[in-house]
Amino acid sequence: MINRRQFLKLSGAGLGVATGFASNLASFNAYGADSTGYKALVCVFFRGGKDTHDMVIPYDLSSSASFESIRAALIDEYAASGYTSRRRDSLLPLESSSAMSSAGGTGDGRTFALPQEMQALHSLYQNQKLAIVGNVGPLVEPTNSASYANGSSYIPPRLFSHNDQQSVWMASSPEGATSGWGGRFGDVMQAASANQNASFTSVTTAGTMVFANGLTAGGFHLSGSGGGVIQEIGGSSPFSLAYTNNASGDPLHHRSLIAQDLVNVTGSAVENNALLRSIFSSTPDPVTVFPSSKLGDQLSWVAKMVASRDALGMRRQVFIVADNGYDHHSLQPELMPVRRAEISEAMAAFYNEMAALGIEDDVTQFTASDFGRSLVPNSNGSDHGWGSHHMVLGGAVNGGRFYGNVPEAAVGHNQDAGRGRLIPELSVDQYAFSLARWFGLSHSEALDVLPSIQNIDHMSLSGMLPWS
Secondary structure (H helix, E strand, C coil): CCCHHHHHHHHHCCCCHHHHHHHHHHHHHHHCCCCCCCEEEEEEEECCCCCHHHCCEECCHHHHHHHHHHCHHHHHHHHHHCCCCCCHHHCEECCCCCCCECCECCCCCCCEEECHHHHHHHHHHHCCCEEEEEEEECCCCCCCHHHHHHCCCCCCCCCCCHHHHHHHHHHCCCCCCCCCHHHHHHHHHHHCCCCCCHHHCEEECCCCCHHHCCCCCCCEECCCCCCCCCCCCCCCCCCCHHHHECCCCCECCCCCHHHHHHHHHHHHHHHHHHHHHHHHHCCCCCCCCCCCCHHHHHHHHHHHHHHCHHHHCCCEEEEEEEECCCCCCCCHHHHHHHHHHHHHHHHHHHHHHHHHCCCHHHEEEEEEECCCECCCCECCECCECCCEEEEEECCCECCCCEEECCCCCCCCCCCECCCCCECCCEEHHHHHHHHHHHHCCCHHHHHHHCHHHHHHCCCCCCCCCCEC
8 A cells, every 4th residue: 555655756766767758858958968079988787796795895804804704604615716815815905995974974994905806997996097886776765774674665676686677777667678878868969969870879789788778879789790790681682772772772662561660770770880890990909908708808899989989970979888697696706706807807908998099088987787796695606685886987087985885794784685785875876867967968967867866866966976
């Protein structure tokens, strides 16, 4: 049973996103998005739910002792695995780190570290190019352990479900959503005439990702071979250019509307891929050596497309790359050190390539995942969680510090949903709002593309602004 106020609140929590956004599309130019110069956002998404307890590791003596006590079995497995340890004397301390309260402040004396296989990102943190954002996740309204346990707070739909929480992160709605906030950022910039080639405004290297889909920005698929080569099918195939175009170059009229739409979409895809291949052929390869990993390959192709920005006529672009394999209920000590090294080396290589192009201040990487994982281990793995810590990397980032809050390494605190699963203190919408503002969206435009933030507008919108 819910009352009228509760019903209205729930109706706005991730519902009607496309309708509300479409109704405001015509007024974007009135708000005045800043589309001068060039800027790009690159979302690095980890499918499966990344264990950020295993990345942002307590380092001060008291917190470290608590962490090692709770994760004793898992840490012993790390020590026996032959890979890097998670014991305090093996970590890379973040010398300037200090956990911030959700309202800012001077910190409480706790310090943190990264695992030793993340040396490349550690160096970027120390050089103030990388910031860590604590305890981010989907929220309907501020929630703590008491309100979660007694059901007095409304929570995001279908918590702990991989597919649904991936979608909630990317689109503010569970599985079935049709547009994500990355694509909606692109829609705003298309309305502001930022790009000559609308097809390349929002780009995915990881197949269909709702994050990249907007209403006008369609989510161009960039393959690992650079541009997803589409071979024209000859003869009488309905997808050959000879069949789909008449002498004047216009698509032939088919009896079936579905067939006509397929012809139009396919013809556009062929043309876009041909254009991209042509431009790539004259664009120098990256000067930076990217690691030979799935993430490294994807980021190298994003770097190639960014290097082609002028030839493509682009001033604003949104990218998403993704890596699989983070749902580690077991074998975490054997799997995660390798993954951590790949993340660190690939993201650092991309930053270095942007610096080589002289545009490191204009391109920002940020991480995302389905959810975090439990602090209490599951033998040699961890279970599905909720909130997690994330990284923002780029020349414009005011790095070498934490934003938001990193809860203590304990169970039973105010943000514990059980077994050390963190209840977020910063919503995904706040995280996205900060990125939108840096990207050039006005305050009003950012609210339009992130309608769920209206439900938490009493939370500080400026509490996570990692920009110098």
